């Protein structure tokens with residue numbers, strides 16, 4: 241396989257690209273920040289000369305950027321990936337974006353004879369570090385086969401969800417539940433704290449009934465409940481996803497009362513204090529702040 245371009249080396253992109261480098265892929269990388277580029281260079285990657293430089297130097301270009309406008313600028317903007325790509329190259333967007341953005345990328349890539357796959361990522365940063373991510377992939381059978389070795393180097397679970405766009409759409413459904421559970425857990429555990437209940441006993445009860453969920457069982461004990469609110473998944477990105485989800489649901493004619501409430505709570509946490517760049521489990525601390533109780537810790 242030729243060189244792999246990797247654009248966006250943040251909380252997720254950096255460990256994902258690091259796994260590719262460690263597993264022998266020739267990488268050329270780019271981020272607007274120097275620090276993660278230098279870290280990747282220490283693992284043998286080449287620092288790319290911007291988006292255009294990465295595209296010229298790679299067979300497959302991967303994007304792992306925060307939001308739809310970032311991906312559109314990098315892929316569709318003047319001097320961007322598709323401006324510089326040649327027929328036969330391939331673009332794989334792994335960011336969580338609006339389905340309309342994915343559809344635009346797929347159409348623009350097809351027009352240029354460039355392969356396209358959307359492969360957003362499930363699970364947590366820790367899984368990305370361990371090379372145990374889950375991928376929800378949209379694309380043709382041939383395009384998905386072409387990126388499979390990369391996905392296998394970065395994760396251990398791959399679902400081919402359907403044609404281009406199906407990965408992004410599946411990710412929004414999945415994140416609706418993951419993000420909503422965070423908000424719901426925050427209210428439940430602030431409630432338990434206000435009632436002066438013992439946290440460990442309360443969690444044991446929750447884990448023993450159908451009240452259990454992946455956030456309160458897997459993420460929270462390793463993050464907010466042990467006092468670590470560094471991201472992880474930033475509340476600003478959870479708010480971005482909640483906005484993508486409720487807008488996509490509106491377009492699909494699906495009522496989403498709970499989703500809209502969760503989105504507004506995330507937005508309020510961002511505007512109140514300094515929650516935007518904390519892990520999304522820190523919604524517990526936000527609700528406790530509102531309830532005027534001390535955030536519980538294990």
Ligand code: NAD
Pocket residue numbers: 247248249250251252253270271272273276304305306307310313314334335336337361362363364365472473474477481
């Ligand atoms: P992040 O904010 O930590 O990292 C984004 C990176 O992109 C940063 O290093 C930033 O400097 C870089 N960047 C931004 N704009 C750029 C540009 N125009 N050119 C070059 N570099 C640019 O975000 P993240 O947590 O790594 O998330 C990336 C994507 O993956 C998002 O869409 C997010 O919703 C999704 N995601 C995140 C998680 C998670 O747990 N953090 C899990 C699954 C999916």
